[in-house]
Amino acid sequence: MSKAAAFRALHQGRAPGDPLILPGPWDAASARVFVAAGFPALATPSAGVxxxxxxxxxxxxADEMFAAVARITRAVDVPVSADVEGGYGLAPKELVERLLEAGAVGCNLEDSEGGVLKDPHEHAAFLAEVRAAAGDRLFVNARVDTFVHGDGDPERAVERAALYVAAGADCVYPILAPxxxxxxxxxxxxxxxxxxARLDGDGPSPAALGGLGATRITFGPGLQRRAAEALKGIAAGLMA
Structure with missing residues (x-):
């Protein structure tokens, strides 16, 4: 089984309360820590990288993001999905080629640019081209930004999600949905x-989010920021 097929299979048949938890490595060292802890796959966060x-x-x-993803995929044996924001203006075929060259088996693609939601039909057409170019080699996670750059209307999020799923998206990510x-x-x-999932203790646990309907859980740049805070404490101790 290919890594892409293995990654896709991890999303299937999950019981409520047992979502796929995907930590977000920001470099090769953090990726190895997560794999050593037993996680079966990883998903890079663009903000953390x-x-x-x-x-x-x-x-x-773009070149630095793809290079960072490549360093992470070289460092571990598990499937890695890459957050490539809005695709960096690349044509779908080139975007797919760059992702595959970097060793990624999946990608996040946002439906906003510069804090403004894209036309959902145009974005769906873009996703359809990505799917056509990738075939089954990439797991496409379509981010829906209604709750971060839109009016927060769940019905609008569902409408956008339906267009993206019809275009071939494997998963939908309504980021910051309550x-x-x-x-x-x-x-x-x-x-x-x-x-x-939030790491500040204010939000539901990953298992609780799974019980509410989530198939998979990611953390955005939360893990990288927690690590940076821990390092600040260590650094302060060195100055004491």
Whole structure:
């Protein structure tokens, strides 16, 4: 079985309360830590990788992002999905080629640009081209930004998600959707559903998010930021 097929299989047949948990490595060292802990797959966060490279979120040049993803995939044997933001303006065929060259088996693609939601039909057409170019070699996670850059209307999120699933997306990611909205999204969206888990203790646990309808859990740049905070404490101790 290919890594892409293995990654796709991890999303199937999951029981409520048992979502696929995908930590987000920002470099090769963090990726190896997560694999050593027993996680079967990983999903890079664009903001976490950006921070590790010295860039603000959304400001990483495409070449540096793909190089960072390649370093991570070389360091581990498990499947790795890559957050490539909006695709860096690349044509679908080139985007797919760059992802495969970097060793990724999946990708996140956002439906907003510069804080503004894209036309959902145009974005669905883009996703369809990505799917056509990738075939079954990539697991496409279509991010729905209704709750971060839109009006937060769950019905609009479901409508956008339906277009993306019809275009060939394997999973839908309504980022920052409130936990109490997840059951409504689950009822209206076909296929796997990605939810963002917070690490500050204010939100539901990954298992609880799974019970609300999430198929898989990611953390955005949360793990990288927690690691940076821990390092600050160590650094402060060295100065004491």
């Amino acid at each position: 950006a921070a590790s490279l010295g860039y603000a979120d959304g400001a990483t040049p 936990a109490d909205v997840l059951p409504l999204l689950r009822a209206g969206i076909q296929g796997p559903l990605n939810a963002l």
